[in-house]
Amino acid sequence: MTDAKPSQPQEMPTKRELHALVARARQGDASALPRIRVILDQHPEIWEAVGDLARYVETAWIDLIAGDDALLRESMKRQAKEWRASLSGPHATQAERMLVDLVVNNWLAAQQAEYAQATQTGAGGSLMQASYRLKRAESAQRKFLSAMKMLTTLRAAVPEGLAPINCLRLYTDERESA
């Protein structure tokens, strides 16, 4: 990982379209699926955008946790890298990598909340502030577990990997069985 700070990613039109298509598919409109596939397969910028956003958020969490402590910063960076490597494995698909990024970011958020709770609880402040910190720590923990669950669900649903290879496999299977 380089030391250059990633810039804040912007919204993109493809994302808005994808949002609308997924909403249609949720309602049972199967005609939205081919376009969803086209967007996922032919618009790599959408995967790049989510990757950029993940890197930006990761740097921001590390900044918040470590502050001016260079040693803690480096340690957090390395831990995040190790987490990512062990969760991704050697042949992660784009969707898996994206979910691993989310898991790592939620882990950092949980670390930040726990750290804030531990360091600031004894340093004065009102009961309301302590309660707010506790709630935030619990919420961060829940989000981390939810991201983990989603990654597991994705791997269980599609053990051989996601689009485009798996799409082709499903497509050829159906053609052969027809």
Added chain:
Amino acid sequence: MAWERRRNRTYLYRSVREGNKVRKVYLGSRPGAQQAAEADRRRRQERQLLKETESLELLRLEAVSAEALRLENFTHLLAEAALLAIGLRRLNRRPWRPWHDGRKAITAAGDAHQT
């Protein structure tokens, strides 16, 4: 804490709230009380600084949390799209299952694309 002038002399008092009442505690006159006043001023300054630092931290935290929420929504959207794109569907928060109509639509679109 305030200096009060009484009979051409200044005295230092500290106001202390006790329930609904405010009681004034006598701290002394010059120059002995000056040290207490100075200590009080320093304490107030430190408290103010701590408050400002905390609110700044809170602002930074809110900014990062907003971006983290954006990332979470974006990731969930893409993960859902990826599962739909391979012909799976999820009804009422149940597990993801094969969606026959969806797969037909994907196959038909593939055929149309090839011809």
